[in-house]
Amino acid sequence: MSTPTETIVRLVQTGLSAAAVPADAGPMQAYMKTDMPFYGVKKPARVPILREMRRVRLPDRAAYFEAVRALWALPHREERYAALDLAQHHRRFIDADSLPLYEQLIREGQWWDLVDPVASNLVGIALLKERARLTPVMERWIEDDDLWIRRTAILSQLRHKEQTDEALLFRFCLARADEEAFFIRKAIGWALRQYSYAAPDAVVGFLRAHQAELSGLSVREAAKVLKRTGVAI
Secondary structure (H helix, E strand, C coil), X not given: CCCHHHHHHHHHHHHHHHHCCHHHHHHHHHHXXXXXCCCCCCHHHHHHHHHHHHCCCCXXXXXXHHHHHHHHCCCCHHHHHXXXXXXXXXXXXCCHHHHHHHHHHHHHHCCHHHHHHHHHHHHHHHHHHCHHHHHHHHHHHCCCCCHHHHHHHHHCCCCCHHHCCHHHHHHHHHHCCCCCCHHXXXXXXXXXXXXXXXXXXXXXXXXXXXXXXXXXHHXXXXXXXXXXXXXXX
């Protein structure tokens, strides 16, 4: 009898192989600027494959870790996308105890298409559930040597809306404001822009007070929604 992990891997690999479009694989790989090969299965065609995968029951956290890691270790990019989908689907396991898995995905992912879903949909949800446990971790991550770990710390409250820890968000943005890396500057602007939906006055005040410290890219990204409402920074 197959284990849940074996069943999931078989369903994903069989489904992706059947849906593969070799003519799309090269352009998809080029767009992501990666050496990792693609099957050439775009998102809409992955939906039924992932639906079948999600039906497999994972009885406990150990099975959750094993199945996500098994998909993640496969050679194609779409298999990693499946790993992220599986990790996000089992919400009962998205908490501080799963952070070692999520940190592995970030440190090995090293690109926005793999890291950003972990930041907002896994680490972010865990942080919202357990701020007392995970805020100190994010405080360490914002100082980490790995750019993608730092980006995750900035983006960890992307979906928190009115529940955002405003002081933490602003502190993280200022902590990395002098970085020249595009993906950090973009993350600062994105995080502030998302928060501007919930607290526009707070973001306006922050941008006006710290515009000289923030990069032009961060300010432009942060102000996109505000400017559409006629607010000048």
